[in-house]
Amino acid sequence: MRLRTLSPSEMTADQKSIYEESVSSKRGTVTPPLRAWIHAPEVARHAGRLGAFLRYDTTLGPLLSELAILVTARHWSAQFEWYAHKKLALAAGLDSGIIDAINHRHVPDFDDPEAQLVYEFSESLHENCKVPKLLYDKAIEMLGETGVVELVGLLGYYALVSMTLNTFEIEAPEGEICDLVP
Structure with missing residues (x-):
């Protein structure tokens, strides 16, 4: 550090x-x-x-939260964030194939429509700096207003975390493997 x-x-x-x-x-x-x-x-x-x-404590629950955090970690290539939250995402029940696809910047295949929505919303906001109306409306329908506000807060907070980790060069702990691809 x-x-x-x-x-x-x-x-x-x-x-x-x-x-x-x-x-x-x-x-x-x-x-x-x-x-x-x-x-x-x-x-x-x-x-x-x-x-x-x-x-x-959000209404999103661990699986959707960890999915959004991994999309953010991948967007920022934040080594420590990926290292820490990959384990938490697996523990929350996120499929390893989805995690691998995010890591390699591929669009994952989802069985869960809420998880797909969180992925698409997160990607859109990070990549395009906005969310199109149709995606926003679908998010409101599926997650509710509280859930959408919490998702935006989660994405913004973990962008701050990623910027902090990257600026101060905080990587995975010594001896630990972070498989985040360049």
Whole structure:
């Protein structure tokens, strides 16, 4: 990591508070992007709380959330994000063939219409910076207004995570394999 990882003894009271909040949260740890954000405590505080909600508490559920996160990781070629969320996507039940197709920038074959919608919506927003009306209307119909807002939030948040990981050169942990293709 380009930034120095601060130990709790080196942290200000504000940084230590954020560190402790992260360790005692559902995450149970200080995530790699938070290790960078903690150098700017207000960024860390707000991004950490938003991330905790988007990661664990949306109406999308783990499978659709992890699918959207992998599309984002692939878009940004974020090594650590791909490494971490591929495991979580598999655990959530996302088919390995779908993950492999995303990794190789191929359109996956879906059996689940909601998963296909999340993939298409995510790809459209990342690649075209917008979502066409027909796709938007279908998303509202299938996910509801809350689900669509949460999906956009998830995609934006994980774009921030990816930019953080890439800027500060946070890759998969040493000795771990990240199979994200160039």
